[in-house]
Amino acid sequence: TSRIIAIANQKGGVGKTTTTINLATALAAVGRKVLVVDIDSQGNASTGFGIPPSDRRQTSYDLLAAETAVVPMATMVPGLFLIPATVDLAGAEIELISTSGRQEKLKRALGDIAGDFDLVLIDCPPALGMLTLNALVAADEVLVPLQCEFFALEGLSLLLSTIERVREAYNPRLRVSGIVLTMYDGRNRLSREVVADVRKVMGEKVYRTMIPRNVRVSEAPSYGKPVLLHAFDSSGAQAYVHLAGEMLRREAAL
Amino acid sequence: TSRIIAIANQKGGVGKTTTTINLATALAAVGRKVLVVDIDSQGNASTGFGIPPSDRRQTSYDLLAAETAVVPMATMVPGLFLIPATVDLAGAEIELISTSGRQEKLKRALGDIAGDFDLVLIDCPPALGMLTLNALVAADEVLVPLQCEFFALEGLSLLLSTIERVREAYNPRLRVSGIVLTMYDGRNRLSREVVADVRKVMGEKVYRTMIPRNVRVSEAPSYGKPVLLHAFDSSGAQAYVHLAGEMLRREAAL
Ligand SMILES: Nc1ncnc2c1ncn2[C@@H]1O[C@H](COP(=O)(O)OP(=O)(O)OP(=O)(O)O)[C@@H](O)[C@H]1O
Ligand SMILES: Nc1ncnc2c1ncn2[C@@H]1O[C@H](COP(=O)(O)OP(=O)(O)OP(=O)(O)O)[C@@H](O)[C@H]1O
Ligand SMILES: [Mg+2]
Numbered sequence: 155t156s157r158i159i160a161i162a163n164q165k166g167g168v169g170k171t172t173t174t175i176n177l178a179t180a181l182a183a184v185g186r187k188v189l190v191v192d193i194d195s196q197g198n199a200s201t202g203f204g205i206p207p208s209d210r211r212q213t214s215y216d217l218l219a220a221e222t223a224v225v226p227m228a229t230m231v232p233g234l235f236l237i238p239a240t241v242d243l244a245g246a247e248i249e250l251i252s253t254s255g256r257q258e259k260l261k262r263a264l265g266d267i268a269g270d271f272d273l274v275l276i277d278c279p280p281a282l283g284m285l286t287l288n289a290l291v292a293a294d295e296v297l298v299p300l301q302c303e304f305f306a307l308e309g310l311s312l313l314l315s316t317i318e319r320v321r322e323a324y325n326p327r328l329r330v331s332g333i334v335l336t337m338y339d340g341r342n343r344l345s346r347e348v349v350a351d352v353r354k355v356m357g358e359k360v361y362r363t364m365i366p367r368n369v370r371v372s373e374a375p376s377y378g379k380p381v382l383l384h385a386f387d388s389s390g391a392q393a394y395v396h397l398a399g400e401m402l403r404r405e406a407a408l
Numbered sequence: 409t410s411r412i413i414a415i416a417n418q419k420g421g422v423g424k425t426t427t428t429i430n431l432a433t434a435l436a437a438v439g440r441k442v443l444v445v446d447i448d449s450q451g452n453a454s455t456g457f458g459i460p461p462s463d464r465r466q467t468s469y470d471l472l473a474a475e476t477a478v479v480p481m482a483t484m485v486p487g488l489f490l491i492p493a494t495v496d497l498a499g500a501e502i503e504l505i506s507t508s509g510r511q512e513k514l515k516r517a518l519g520d521i522a523g524d525f526d527l528v529l530i531d532c533p534p535a536l537g538m539l540t541l542n543a544l545v546a547a548d549e550v551l552v553p554l555q556c557e558f559f560a561l562e563g564l565s566l567l568l569s570t571i572e573r574v575r576e577a578y579n580p581r582l583r584v585s586g587i588v589l590t591m592y593d594g595r596n597r598l599s600r601e602v603v604a605d606v607r608k609v610m611g612e613k614v615y616r617t618m619i620p621r622n623v624r625v626s627e628a629p630s631y632g633k634p635v636l637l638h639a640f641d642s643s644g645a646q647a648y649v650h651l652a653g654e655m656l657r658r659e660a661a662l
């Protein structure tokens with residue numbers, strides 16, 4: 155059966171989209187069949203695969219609001235499919251609030267689709283609103299990208315307590331599968347301190363693989379490609395390859 | 409009369425909070441009386457002034473949901489006052505949606521308070537939801553922090569069109585007072601390209617002052633201080649001093 159993973163953190167700019175794009179690509183590169191679902195109305199994950207807004211026909215808005223059957227689109231990465239996002243999604247948040255069963259919409263809509271994939275990665279917006287709630291109810295696990303910065307660390311406890319509340323109220327199987335440290339810079343004392351703090355508090359929940367700050371990673375979306383295709387030998391791309399490996403080894407050990 | 413400025417951008421992690429804290433401090437340092445209103449439930453602006461959650465008694469939740477009279481609290485910076493945020497604010501977003509006149513709540517609540525200050529800076533969350541809408545309706549102007557990165561540039565047109573819609577529907581005096589480029593790194597080609605693109609498209613709307621990526625800036629919140637107090641001579645602190653100067657000169661020229 156497929157693993158449904160929400161990539162979530164309400165803190166902005168911590169690397170949710172970058173992790174979704176590049177981890178999905180690395181998993182597809184080792185033969186897994188992967189679906190990326192973009193539920194951020196900014197549509198950055200869709201852009202990161204080089205898909206302009208005009209080519210986004212069957213979208214996550216259709217999935218959530220219109221409840222029509224949506225066929226995932228192919229991407230430039232073999233084995234990797236995408237349900238893209240457009241700005242229409244910004245309206246869905248308010249529409250969802252006034253519908254019954256609002257937190258289950260995504261779970262129901264993915265029910266028919268997820269079975270065709272080994273892994274489903276859901277890129278969440280920087281908020282704990284109705285869209286992220288839908289992802290947490292639909293998912294089996296949450297992967298938390300955590301930037302090695304002070305403000306990012308401050309938000310972690312709010313996120314973990316929200317996940318706990320969702321587990322109790324809506325989704326008993328939901329667990330935090332891991333925390334991945336992003337934009338790590340070993341020369342920076344603050345970066346090292348955040349890493350030490352998080353490992354002390356969260357122990358084995360934190361992936362050993364850290365994603366370094368690497369300009370090739372932030373360049374890649376301007377070429378419409380995952381960094382694995384833009385600069386495979388870069389430290390950023392290689393870190394995502396290692397993260398995929400670590401993730402699959404942890405899965406095998408379960 | 410006072411200027412009410414919303415610091416807004418739905419893209420996450422672009423420097424909204426950092427700009428609010430440090431621009432406010434630089435303005436207070438040259439004798440302006442400044443109020444910071446934190447309407448992000450992460451409460452990062454409140455943390456950046458060294459105020460722990462237990463000391464946040466009269467908050468922006470009270471301002472928005474309870475409509476009680478809120479007295480701003482003093483901060484470590486002379487002339488700078490704060491209405492802090494707590495996680496309770498996360499609930500306000502949903503509560504606001506079902507109340508009448510929901511988009512005017514902050515405007516009405518600030519009506520009695522703003523007159524005591526020369527400038528009011530409102531730190532917004534990374535979304536175009538009900539809280540940011542309240543800020544855009546209450547404000548006279550919007551200051552847009554824009555990170556020198558590809559995804560950040562992509563979100564600018566959505567933000568500008570949203571501001572335009574708010575001006576037409578709710579607040580005819582709302583204008584974009586300026587765009588400030590943040591986390592600029594001159595050694596990085598992508599950074600230089602983003603700057604060239606934004607200046608070409610937005611012209612004079614873009615402040616000449618750019619905020620460089622500077623580790624002292626990201627360290628400062630871990631000491632509970634604005635960077636002007638943590639490391640006054642740093643390139644980051646000095647950039648915010650120049651930004652305040654440029655802002656006041658532009659005001660005088662109006
Ligand atoms: N390892 C890295 N090295 C350098 N830059 C990075 C890295 N990871 C992400 N970035 C850049 O940092 C910025 C923020 O990353 P990203 O957009 O993925 O975060 P996010 O959490 O999805 O943001 P949002 O909260 O807006 O959805 C982007 O411009 C991205 O290109
Ligand atoms: N000029 C700078 N140099 C270095 N680091 C910076 C700079 N400006 C901001 N940062 C860091 O980048 C991160 C994002 O900044 P900040 O939290 O201010 O953005 P934001 O837009 O308020 O985020 P959010 O969308 O979550 O509200 C923070 O960890 C901050 O310390
Ligand atoms: Mg994102």
Ligand SMILES: [Mg+2]
Binds near residue numbers: 424425426448532533
């Ligand atoms: Mg912020």
